[in-house]
Amino acid sequence: MPPTRSTTSPRSARRSWPLVLAGGALALSAAPLAAALPAAAAPGDVSVAAGETLYLTPQGRVVTVPLVLAIEGGGALESPVRVRWATGEGSATPGVDHVRAGGSVTFPAGTASGARRLVSVQVLSTPGAETAETIPLTLRTDTAGVGTTGATIVVDAHGMPYLDPDRPVAERVADLLGRMSLEEKVGQMVQAERAGVDADRRQITDLRLGSLLSGGGSTPAENTPRAWADMIDGYQTHALATPLQIPLVYGIDAVHGNSNVYGATIFPHNVGLGAARDPGLVREAAAVTAAETRPLGIPWTFAPCLCVTRDDRWGRAYETFGEHPALVIANETSIAGLQGDTPADLAGPDRVLATAKHFAGDGSTAYDEDAAPGAYPIDQGDTITSRERFERIDLAPYVPAVRRWGVGTVMPSYSSVDWTEDGVGNPVNMHGNGELVQGWLKDEQGFGGFVISDYNGIDHIGGEFAENVRTAVNAGLDMFMQPQNYAEFRETLLAEVAAGRVGTGRIDDAVRRILTKKFELGLFERPFADRALLAQVGSDAHRAVAREAAAASQVLLKNRGGALPLDTGQKVYVAGRSADDLGNQMGGWTITWQGQSGRHTEGTTVLQGIREVAGAGAVTFSADASAPTAGHDVGVVVVGETPYAEGFGDVGGPLWAYDPSDEGRPREEKSLSLKEGDVAVVDRVCAAVPTCVVLVVSGRTQVLPAGTLAGADALVASWLPGSEGAGVADVLYGRTPFTGQLPLSWPRTDAQQPLNVGDEG
Numbered sequence: 001m002p003p004t005r006s007t008t009s010p011r012s013a014r015r016s017w018p019l020v021l022a023g024g025a026l027a028l029s030a031a032p033l034a035a036a037l038p039a040a041a042a043p044g045d046v047s048v049a050a051g052e053t054l055y056l057t058p059q060g061r062v063v064t065v066p067l068v069l070a071i072e073g074g075g076a077l078e079s080p081v082r083v084r085w086a087t088g089e090g091s092a093t094p095g096v097d098h099v100r101a102g103g104s105v106t107f108p109a110g111t112a113s114g115a116r117r118l119v120s121v122q123v124l125s126t127p128g129a130e131t132a133e134t135i136p137l138t139l140r141t142d143t144a145g146v147g148t149t150g151a152t153i154v155v156d157a158h159g160m161p162y163l164d165p166d167r168p169v170a171e172r173v174a175d176l177l178g179r180m181s182l183e184e185k186v187g188q189m190v191q192a193e194r195a196g197v198d199a200d201r202r203q204i205t206d207l208r209l210g211s212l213l214s215g216g217g218s219t220p221a222e223n224t225p226r227a228w229a230d231m232i233d234g235y236q237t238h239a240l241a242t243p244l245q246i247p248l249v250y251g252i253d254a255v256h257g258n259s260n261v262y263g264a265t266i267f268p269h270n271v272g273l274g275a276a277r278d279p280g281l282v283r284e285a286a287a288v289t290a291a292e293t294r295p296l297g298i299p300w301t302f303a304p305c306l307c308v309t310r311d312d313r314w315g316r317a318y319e320t321f322g323e324h325p326a327l328v329i330a331n332e333t334s335i336a337g338l339q340g341d342t343p344a345d346l347a348g349p350d351r352v353l354a355t356a357k358h359f360a361g362d363g364s365t366a367y368d369e370d371a372a373p374g375a376y377p378i379d380q381g382d383t384i385t386s387r388e389r390f391e392r393i394d395l396a397p398y399v400p401a402v403r404r405w406g407v408g409t410v411m412p413s414y415s416s417v418d419w420t421e422d423g424v425g426n427p428v429n430m431h432g433n434g435e436l437v438q439g440w441l442k443d444e445q446g447f448g449g450f451v452i453s454d455y456n457g458i459d460h461i462g463g464e465f466a467e468n469v470r471t472a473v474n475a476g477l478d479m480f481m482q483p484q485n486y487a488e489f490r491e492t493l494l495a496e497v498a499a500g501r502v503g504t505g506r507i508d509d510a511v512r513r514i515l516t517k518k519f520e521l522g523l524f525e526r527p528f529a530d531r532a533l534l535a536q537v538g539s540d541a542h543r544a545v546a547r548e549a550a551a552a553s554q555v556l557l558k559n560r561g562g563a564l565p566l567d568t569g570q571k572v573y574v575a576g577r578s579a580d581d582l583g584n585q586m587g588g589w590t591i592t593w594q595g596q597s598g599r600h601t602e603g604t605t606v607l608q609g610i611r612e613v614a615g616a617g618a619v620t621f622s623a624d625a626s627a628p629t630a631g632h633d634v635g636v637v638v639v640g641e642t643p644y645a646e647g648f649g650d651v652g653g654p655l656w657a658y659d660p661s662d663e664g665r666p667r668e669e670k671s672l673s674l675k676e677g678d679v680a681v682v683d684r685v686c687a688a689v690p691t692c693v694v695l696v697v698s699g700r701t702q703v704l705p706a707g708t709l710a711g712a713d714a715l716v717a718s719w720l721p722g723s724e725g726a727g728v729a730d731v732l733y734g735r736t737p738f739t740g741q742l743p744l745s746w747p748r749t750d751a752q753q754p755l756n757v758g759d760e761g
């Protein structure tokens with residue numbers, strides 16, 4: 001399937017998601033490059049290749065390159081293979097930058113696949129300032145049927161002011177900017193999806209790309225922290241093979257922990273953190289997230305969402321800290337947890353650049369009752385509002401995010417704003433909204449970081465591609481998340497500059513902002529993953545923070561006759577489809593984009609947590625409540641929503657979520673009412689046990705039928721508590737008191753949406 005780009009109406013715009021499916025599903029967009037890649041090897045095929053394709057080195061060193069024999073399918077050579085190697089013509093000068101070298105190596109008959117021979121190249125030291133230079137290492141053989149692959153040695157740039165860590169950042173930026181060509185500048189403004197470049201990483205070098213991202217679920221084939229670090233370091237090496245060696249800044253949605261990574265600590269989604277009313281804890285959770293992200297070579301997260309969710313039908317409601325801007329603002333401590341308190345902290349080994357998103361009004365869009373089948377009825381829609389209300393509700397969180405917390409990047413919203421003052425019907429998409437991005441955010445608030453567009457976000461401006469590109473750049477967007485059509489974007493922007501429709505001053509401003517963050521992050525000094533810290537991912541200490549957060553996020557909505565806390569002496573009957581389902585309690589943006597039910601990473605379910613806290617002997621589990629209930633003192637029924645993310649999570653939205661594991665099967669319909677099957681289990685258990693406790697695991701409010709509600713002695717809003725179900729058990733058993741309060745108004749009926757605190761009546 002070719003990369004798709006929506007040029008249709010914003011409401012039906014779709015991301016070409018299959019390109020970023022988890023490891024193994026390689027980039028379809030790489031197909032045109034296939035010709036440049038070696039043909040697939042057949043059994044018995046023999047090749048000799050340099051251990052790596054790129055070797056980075058400072059001046060004055062001897063670079064040793066292993067030449068590795070590979071026999072497809074393993075085994076040993078039947079006849080000898082001789083390979084001649086030589087340094088070739090690159091940008092480095094033989095005799096000045098390095099000693100011309102060459103020779104031959106022989107792998108005798110009987111040599112086993114995997115055997116290596118070392119060859120060396122002496123790199124010389126030259127005084128003064130130089131950009132990075134290349135020395136190709138070529139391999140040749142006369143042996144018929146044997147393939148060879150050489151390498152490139154890259155001698156590091158040196159002697160230029162921007163490379164000097166002792167100079168102030170602004171000085172380094174000015175020096176570097178002054179050395180860059182327009183092509184290099186525009187490259188810095190481009191962010192590609194990692195799957196798009198994976199098959200031929202030379203694109204990173206050739207296009208001078210400034211950034212890569214992993215979309216939700218875009219993981220290395222083996223989803224381990226080490227494999228992530230290896231993958232990203234590999235990309236980084238290609239960025240450092242450019243003359244100026246400007247490192248990539250890699251971004252990811254570490255939105256509730258570094259949630260694409262298997263085994264990472266998963267925190268409650270923001271809606272639960274908003275319920276906790278504990279900004280210090282939110283800061284701590286964000287710091288843990290940063291500490292599980294940066295060591296993988298990822299210095300940037302697209303978080304936090306500063307969305308103020310005004311309608312619970314929105315499929316991103318759980319990404320909010322609450323429906324009131326004050327609640328969102330209070331929890332912006334998250335930014336400090338990610339970035340630290342000052343720009344100097346950003347260079348720390350456990351800090352990442354944060355993103356305030358989605359600027360602005362993403363949570364205020366109007367529900368479209370007439371949405372076409374398959375379209376999102378609320379996500380990416382129009383915020384129809386007065387200027388006064390927009391400032392009060394939607395812009396308010398960005399003021400402290402910029403001024404107090406110094407958030408490093410801002411992501412515009414897919415949605416549009418339609419001011420009521422000049423009549424409804426003329427919405428302006430946020431990706432092309434110069435009045436708000438350049439005007440309000442940058443000029444008025446003094447935002448000094450860079451603006452990153454959302455995934456194919458400029459398509460939502462609604463014009464032809466070139467028009468969207470220039471509109472967005474001129475509106476003040478600095479970096480562009482063009483997951484698949486990054487090369488086309490780069491060409492188009494260069495053409496727009498050449499035609500004078502985008503000024504070079506605007507380009508310089510964008511690049512200055514991007515480079516400033518790269519310097520502050522310390523990427524020029526430490527571009528690679530810090531493997532010493534990898535072991536922290538999913539550590540006991542981090543999980544303890546997530547457990548505390550899960551406990552703090554629980555909201556006790558009803559507690560008749562002191563049903564809670566439970567007593568460890570009680571016989572407990574646990575039921576409900578979410579009692580033992582890690583996927584359900586983690587929700588969307590976990591391992592995959594939309595999330596999945598079931599066990600897809602490590603963690604403790606609510607049931608496991610109850611067993612841990614109460615002792616296994618006291619607990620019976622029957623998901624559908626089919627096991628006999630007699631003899632139990634108390635029932636704990638855990639029900640609620642199954643995972644979803646943006647768009648597909650809208651109530652009334654499309655049902656197929658593009659997730660590979662769905663295999664095209666629809667997901668269950670979204671609603672603000674508990675599903676019939678869940679209600680049946682609750683009713684069965686509550687009718688049979690003396691004391692009945694109901695936990696609703698969901699990303700938003702869920703209405704229970706009056707009779708069901710009456711049957712429950714205690715009702716708990718558990719939100720999406722994350723990987724540490726024991727935190728839920730902690731409050732059930734009174735190890736930790738219930739302190740959570742609702743971040744969203746809980747409606748009496750689902751027809752009451754939108755319903756928010758302060759609404760009339």
Ligand code: BGC
Nearest residue numbers: 214215216253302454455646
């Ligand atoms: C979402 C963003 C996210 C981006 C990258 C978009 O679809 O709207 O919130 O950061 O994808 O995954």
